Amino acid sequence: MTRDFLSVRGLRHFYGELQTIDGLDLSVPAHQVLGLVGPSGCGKSTLLELICGLREARAGEIAIGGDAGSAPERLARCAFMPQRDLLLPWFTALDNAALALRNRGAGKAASRKRAGELFERFGLAGFEQARPEQLSGGMRQRVAFLRTLLSDKPVLALDEPFASLDAITRAEMQEWLAARLAEDPRTVVLVTHDVEEALYLSDRVAVLSRRPARVVDSLAAPAPRAPDRDAAVTDQGFVAARERAMHALREAADRP
């Protein structure tokens, strides 16, 4: 059995009086991807912020690498990729990607060199000096993901990373992300609205209930990050898993 790298036990959280998370348990083995799907407003984003140490939970524990750490300790081990790319318009693509390196005190030249070495593989060659507004939606997400990876954190929290893209670009980006994670494996928590995206990119998908969020179903993905996405998502096993997840999701949304 693989040892869990990230584990969440009995997590409870409130916004004032409103309970957003109720006794939630999750576990992610090292270098695996956990997909989270759930009804809108069920507290998925809050959960990511709790995992990343951007908030402290009311009760429960979140352990990374076996240590149950406080929020600042988790913050040091998790990187967050928000739904909108939030690239800084005053920096070039290269400086945006190198932001974490610069924040940790690396020199300008050294940070740019290290980020620049990955531009080719990220399909961004030639756009080092471009400003974010000059990049397409897919390129912006790639810069944002590079920025997240270069934080050198073992845990990545991705909050609907491709929600703003059109369907074709999104499918391309999923395949692309799968390839990047194969080269540079991390422990990933992926929040998405898209069941197909969750099942394709994740090793395991957890379906969350309406607020307050609990895990109502958890299923293993049939072919995590298969090189040929189109073949993988039309496979019979995949379609069956998607139907099961959709069913669980619909039940979760309907249940009062």
Add this chain to the structure above:
Amino acid sequence: MRRWLLPALLLAGLIGAWQIAAGSGALAGALNLEPFLVPSPAEIGSSLWENRALLAENGWVTLREVLLGFVFALVAGLGFAVLLHLSETLRRASYPLLIASQTIPIIAIAPILVVWLGFGIWPKLAIVTLVCFFPITINTLDGLRATEPDAIKLMRTLDASRWQILRRVEAPGALPYAFSGARIAAVFTTIGALFGEWVGSNSGLGHQILLDNGQLETARMFAAVVVLSLIALSLFGLIALAERRIVTWR
């Protein structure tokens, strides 16, 4: 260039109409005044030329007050905005007072400042700084506080310190706000300098306007007004130019 065409045409039309009304004596007649009290644009233009040495000398005095006062307000306003942004206690304590302070008519405290600071450049600088400080501070503070919460969260997970968040995210984002505050302040500078000079001085365009008023030199008063508005307009233009050079991402 196109966007200047309509205002330029309107201005030319207004000056032309004024020229006809004043040049023919019709305007003075309608106001029941001696014609020399109602100068035409052409007369103001020749007064500008004839009095160029005097206007340049007094203009330089006023320009210095305007520029130095503006720079003081800029430094103090930006610094204070950052301070208020970083300290919530300080912000909650001083923000309402800052707003309330704007109800104090600067013209009323100008004489007090002259009593305290004398007849030299200092009371004028103080008044210009006071009128410019508010728009710069408030706009910059609004800009700093307009940063998206998600951008700050993102920076925190990218190991940014408070200072790095300020320098790399909040401050650049606040720049356009600070510039618009500075542009508003630029328009107020000459008003501040003028109040200061009216209350007590022996040089400057405001001083000259008072003397000309006593001597019924209306053409030269208008000439001084033209120079004053040119000063404010140049400062405004300079700030707009700086903004275009610095805020390249908009």
